[in-house]
Amino acid sequence: MRDTRSRVRLAMAGVAAVAVVGGSVAAEAGGGGSGHRHDRDTEVVTLVGVNGERIGWVKMREYHGRVVVSGWAGGLTPGFHGFHIHSVGLCEAGAPNGPFTTAAGHYAGAMPNHGDHAGDMPSLLVTASGDAWASFMTDRFTLDELRDTDGSAVMVHAGPDNFANIPTRYTAAGVPGPDATTLATGDAGARVACGVID
Template sequence: MASSTTRRPSWRTVTPVLAVAAFGLAACTSSQESSDVAGTTPPVWTSSPAPAGEAGGHGSTPGGREGDDHGASAEALEVELKDGAGADVGTATIIAEGNHLVVTVEAQGLTPGFHGLHFHQNGTCEGDFTSAGGHLQVGAADAHPSSGDLTSLQVGADGTAKLVTRTDTVTLDQVEGKSLIVHSGADNFGNIPPRYTREGGTGPDETTLSTGDAGSRVACGVVG
């Protein structure tokens, strides 16, 4: 009778089998889920919190400003508006956003109605504010409205106003050090029809073209 022998598994055979089994177990217990977006693999976090700065997405910063070509400039110019007696009547903030400026004006203690609002040539606010010169003009000197003309400020019955307006006719550098003026009346922006009759002719006269018939200057502040 032939003797029987028992063959023990070689370690060379057992080791690969164990490795395959361990890999299969790890794959089954992974918390990673497949993504339905082509070419992506979702991030997988275990018990540890997400690394600092990654919660808002790749490359993001608070406010979402980084890499945003349309975000507002970090630089802002401020204006303190005062009336002829030196009392505070409002503030203005000017920032660059893309290829234009955003001007925000908040005011109080003004007469209800529309008030002309313009950047003026000089950065002085003395006396009746005529020291501020005429409307700021960049480029063609005879252009109307002027480069410094802004949307009129509408004051409510309680004497307060808030305006957010935009302009692409001037830059931050061009208004810095100039003055911002609030006028007593509404601005017609030189929009007088040719049929309008005046002494000496028809259409807008020089005063209308240069001031918009906005009247006197009731508040002024230097942009800085």
């Protein structure tokens, strides 16, 4: 009987801990402050759109070599949107080659092809009202890796990401399977929101 009570107390403590974590995320989502902060194991990034407006946030919290990513964005077109870490922490909406191209390509880590890049994350699914919410865990990067000399950036794309999942029954320029662009980017299109990780 005593063991059962102990297990119940531990389970309730776990629920309380989750509630506290959820409360802190909600508080950060509500705004206030600069919208960007980090400490050793937490990074909170502000997402800005191509007009410079603040459209959302992403929080990354590291636990024992795994990073919990959560975030919210609004004002996006409904449907799926590519969602990645890019390799340079520079989000310039007015960049000569297109919005946020100064953030360079995907943060690849040791994997050269898209779908396996360290910075490839699950797509955002945007509702009819233009809102998206994401929450997942990854062990493909650490916060220290993302905060290297050049920093990095969280990126939202205009279109869906195919993760270079092109069967060999399809061809590109006569060659079966995905082409070089698909292998690099997943064909997710233009960059519509960006947030610096430094």
